[in-house]
Amino acid sequence: MNAKALFTLSAIYLAMVGFALMIVPLQFGRGAVPPDASPELVALLRLLGGPFLGIAVLNWLSRNADPSEIRPVVLANMIGFGAVAANDAWGVGSGEARDIAKYFLLLHGLLTGAFAILAYRIRAKAA
Numbered sequence: 001m002n003a004k005a006l007f008t009l010s011a012i013y014l015a016m017v018g019f020a021l022m023i024v025p026l027q028f029g030r031g032a033v034p035p036d037a038s039p040e041l042v043a044l045l046r047l048l049g050g051p052f053l054g055i056a057v058l059n060w061l062s063r064n065a066d067p068s069e070i071r072p073v074v075l076a077n078m079i080g081f082g083a084v085a086a087n088d089a090w091g092v093g094s095g096e097a098r099d100i101a102k103y104f105l106l107l108h109g110l111l112t113g114a115f116a117i118l119a120y121r122i123r124a125k126a127a
Helices: 003-023 039-062 067-094 101-126
Strands: none
Touching: 003 039, 003 067, 003 101, 039 067, 067 101
16 A cells, blocks of 8 residues: 555544544444443543544645655554554453454554554665
C-alpha cells in the first residue's frame, strides 16, 4: 500500500470513529457502555472524539506529502495504532472485550503493520 492510500484510509477511519464518538457515543459503545450511562461518561466519550478528528485531519493533509518529510506523522500513527492493537489483543485474549474487538484487532494490526512498513521504507531511503 502506498503512503497516499494509507494516509487516506486512516484519515477516513479515524474521522468515522471521531464523529461516532461525538454524535452517537452510546451506539458506538454498544456492549461496552451501559444504556443508562451517566452524562459524565457520555461527555467523556464525546470528548475523546476530538483527538480522533484532529489526527484524521493531520493524516488527510499528509496524504500528498513526501513521506520522508512527514516521518514523525508516520511514526505517531504506527505507535498510536500499535497501542490500540495491543489493547485489542489484551481484551480479546483475556475475554474482556466485546466480540467485535476481534475485527478491530485485525484492522488496527494491519494499520500498524502498514505504517511500520512505511516507516522502514522512509528510513531505508534516508540511509
